[in-house]
Amino acid sequence: xxxxxxxxxxxxxxxxxxxxxxxxxxxxxxxxxxxxxxxxxxxxxxxxxxxxxxxxxxxxxxxxxxxxxxxxxxxxxxxxxxxxxxxxxxxxxxxxxxxxxxxxxxxxxxxxxxxxxxxxxxxxxxxxxxxxxxxxxxxxxxxxxxxxxx
DNA sequence: GCCAACGTTGGC
DNA sequence: GCCAACGTTGGC
Numbered sequence: 554x555x556x557x558x559x560x561x562x563x564x565x566x567x568x569x570x571x572x573x574x575x576x577x578x579x580x581x582x583x584x585x586x587x588x589x590x591x592x593x594x595x596x597x598x599x600x601x602x603x604x605x606x607x608x609x610x611x612x613x614x615x616x617x618x619x620x621x622x623x624x625x626x627x628x629x630x631x632x633x634x635x636x637x638x639x640x641x642x643x644x645x646x647x648x649x650x651x652x653x654x655x656x657x658x659x660x661x662x663x664x665x666x667x668x669x670x671x672x673x674x675x676x677x678x679x680x681x682x683x684x685x686x687x688x689x690x691x692x693x694x695x696x697x698x699x700x701x702x703x
Numbered sequence: 704g705c706c707a708a709c710g711t712t713g714g715c
Numbered sequence: 716g717c718c719a720a721c722g723t724t725g726g727c
Contacts (some may be wrong), residue, residue, distance in 0.1 A: 606724075681726090710724100
C-alpha cells in the first residue's frame with residue numbers, strides 16, 4: 554500500500570466533482586515522471602487530492618486507486634484537448650489510473666500550512682518550482698498531513 | 704497577470 | 716550530445 558498526491562486545477566476537475574461522480578479517469582497526464590508514478594500504483598492505494606492554481610492552493614481530500622494503469626486514450630483522440638500526435642495504438646505513450654472519491658476534508662489544508670511543517674520539508678509539493686502533478690507521499694508524511702486535517 | 708522554474712524540442 | 720528557445724505549470 555502506497556500513498557500519493559494528485560494535483561488538479563479545480564476549474565478542470567475538483568474534489569466536489571469527484572464526490573458527485575464517485576470515480577474518474579485520471580487522464581491527461583503528459584509528463585513522463587508523473588506517468589511512471591501512475592504505473593507503479595496499485596488498487597487500494599490512497600492519494601491526497603490537491604487543488605492547484607487556485608487561491609489558496611491546498612489539499613482538499615482523499616481519493617483511492619481503483620484501477621491500475623492502462624492506456625490514456627485521450628492521447629489518441631484528435632478531438633481531445635489532451636491529444637498527442639506522437640501517440641499510436643501500438644505505442645500509446647500515455648497511461649492513466651482510475652480513482653474513486655474517498656473523503657473530503659471539512660477544511661482545506663492550505664499549502665501555506667504544509668510549508669510550515671518541519672516533517673514535510675522534504676515533500677516535492679513544498680519545494681519551490683515543483684510542478685509534478687502526480688507524486689509519491691511517504692507514510693510518515695501521509696500521517697502528518699492527516700493529523701492536520703482534523 | 705507576472706514570472707521563476709522546469710521539461711521538451713530541435714538545430715547544430 | 717549540447718544547449719538555446721520555447722511552452723507549461725502554478726504560486727503569488
